[in-house]
Amino acid sequence: MLKRRPFLKQISAIGLGGMVALKAQEAMSENEPQGFNQVFFSNEEGYVPQLLQKLENEYIIFSWMTDASATIYDKKNQSTWRMSSVAIQEEDEIEKNHVWIRQDRSICEQFPSRFRGELNDGIVVFSMLNAEMQSVGKFKCKASLENEHLVFSITDIDNKIPNLTFPTPIENETLVLPIGAGKLIKKSNDRKYLAWVAHLNMRFVAGLNKENKGYLAIVEDGFEDSGIIQLGMNVSPVWQKSLGKYRASKTIKYSFTNGGYVGIAQKFRSYAISKGMNKTLDEKIKETPELKKLIGGRQVTYYQAIPKQKFSTQENKLLKHEQLEKAKLEGENPPPNISFTHEEVAQSLDTLKKEWGFKKGLVNIRGWIKGGYDASHPDIWPPEPMLGTVEQLKKISTSDANYFSMLHDNYQDIYRHNPSFPKGINITANGSLMRGGMWAGGQAYILNSRDSVKYAIRNWEQIKTLNAAGIFVDTTSAVQLYQSYEQGNEAS
Numbered sequence: 001m002l003k004r005r006p007f008l009k010q011i012s013a014i015g016l017g018g019m020v021a022l023k024a025q026e027a028m029s030e031n032e033p034q035g036f037n038q039v040f041f042s043n044e045e046g047y048v049p050q051l052l053q054k055l056e057n058e059y060i061i062f063s064w065m066t067d068a069s070a071t072i073y074d075k076k077n078q079s080t081w082r083m084s085s086v087a088i089q090e091e092d093e094i095e096k097n098h099v100w101i102r103q104d105r106s107i108c109e110q111f112p113s114r115f116r117g118e119l120n121d122g123i124v125v126f127s128m129l130n131a132e133m134q135s136v137g138k139f140k141c142k143a144s145l146e147n148e149h150l151v152f153s154i155t156d157i158d159n160k161i162p163n164l165t166f167p168t169p170i171e172n173e174t175l176v177l178p179i180g181a182g183k184l185i186k187k188s189n190d191r192k193y194l195a196w197v198a199h200l201n202m203r204f205v206a207g208l209n210k211e212n213k214g215y216l217a218i219v220e221d222g223f224e225d226s227g228i229i230q231l232g233m234n235v236s237p238v239w240q241k242s243l244g245k246y247r248a249s250k251t252i253k254y255s256f257t258n259g260g261y262v263g264i265a266q267k268f269r270s271y272a273i274s275k276g277m278n279k280t281l282d283e284k285i286k287e288t289p290e291l292k293k294l295i296g297g298r299q300v301t302y303y304q305a306i307p308k309q310k311f312s313t314q315e316n317k318l319l320k321h322e323q324l325e326k327a328k329l330e331g332e333n334p335p336p337n338i339s340f341t342h343e344e345v346a347q348s349l350d351t352l353k354k355e356w357g358f359k360k361g362l363v364n365i366r367g368w369i370k371g372g373y374d375a376s377h378p379d380i381w382p383p384e385p386m387l388g389t390v391e392q393l394k395k396i397s398t399s400d401a402n403y404f405s406m407l408h409d410n411y412q413d414i415y416r417h418n419p420s421f422p423k424g425i426n427i428t429a430n431g432s433l434m435r436g437g438m439w440a441g442g443q444a445y446i447l448n449s450r451d452s453v454k455y456a457i458r459n460w461e462q463i464k465t466l467n468a469a470g471i472f473v474d475t476t477s478a479v480q481l482y483q484s485y486e487q488g489n490e491a492s
Helices: 004-026 260-274 281-287 289-294 311-317 321-330 342-355 390-397 449-466
Strands: 051-056 060-065 070-074 079-083 087-090 110-120 123-129 135-146 149-155 174-177 183-185 191-195 204-208 214-219 226-231 234-239 249-257 298-303 361-366 403-410 413-415 435-439 442-446 470-474
Touching: 051 110, 051 135, 060 135, 070 249, 087 226, 087 234, 174 260, 204 234, 204 260, 214 260, 234 249, 249 260, 281 289, 289 361, 289 403, 298 342, 342 390, 361 390, 390 403, 390 449, 403 449, 413 435
Parallel strands: 298 361, 361 403, 403 470
Antiparallel strands: 051 060, 060 070, 070 079, 087 110, 110 123, 123 135, 135 149, 149 249, 174 183, 174 204, 191 226, 204 214, 214 249, 226 234, 413 442, 435 442
């Protein structure tokens, strides 16, 4: 049965909503489609959002409501886009001092937030509300139109806010995400966090509507500390703290296009070129001529030496009794297992060229370092002596006219048994060393970028004598950017 009090509230809300819409209609431009300024009703009973700000130029009309919902009209492509009044927030910090960020999220660690905004001298001060409609904290956001871009600049985020997901998501029919060569998502129930660099290989998210028209959101300032929150078909940028505090500003640019995902790719390419972020293949080959050998070529990888199982890895590997006994007998520094000596690599390459049609490409040599694959980073020199002489290694590292060789190396990981340990390891907020994976070298710890570069410069003095065309520096771009709380050597 419909109760009188809620019924009167609903009637009042509809009446007020109509008044707001009428006032907005009075300010309509001749370019606006019918119903552009319709009011979006909050899920909070009795609250009616009002028109907060309206911006217009030759490309875009933008109407922003007090609950952060918005309507965007793309004049050129004659399409209307709507932003929600709700954004999914994390209850706590996303990065938990772990080397890998967990992508899949739980409803138990997230909540739907709403917003209340007040315009003051062109800048909106928003309060972020939790699921119980209580204020979590405030932040400032300035919306502006820069030619074909709608730009949001976010500042002064209250440190009481664990992470800020904002602006709210744009409604779309298809998500376009820079994962791998590109990913189109037409149906999803996923609840995820995706970080720039680690999970998204370009700094944008995008979407398509039913007419195959698209929006493109490019993150500029603040991408180092950000990612996206995905809930089904909705995505929003999420901004995080660095060393416990928010950086000065976060900026994200929205633009609109036609032509489906190809139109989105073309627009981002134009942006990348304008910012000096794009290089053609010809330009890359001109800078590094060896790259020409990759065109139409193949990659051949050799794992020369692999460390044997160590007794000290039992706590993470949970070895069986017989494995532990074998590891005890071999000791803590057993010689590695050898798959290819330097001489055997040379013979194999000769066979590949003469009998298997290896005409051009890349030879990737792994496990050449002291102790074998992963065993001694960053203290890798001298090379593993069981594989042969340094001169023999130099022979297989030296390129010929059709292929070039690369030497595998790593400046993210460091191991307890190596002399440089623990210098340069990231220090977490609780003062512990940041642990990485359990690899062939045992338990790895994660170096900060500043000290990684120092180790690489140090090692290069020896590595360069091998005449390799390149170094395959493993994992560097496969993970998010790290922060370190080490006193006097902070990294953010």
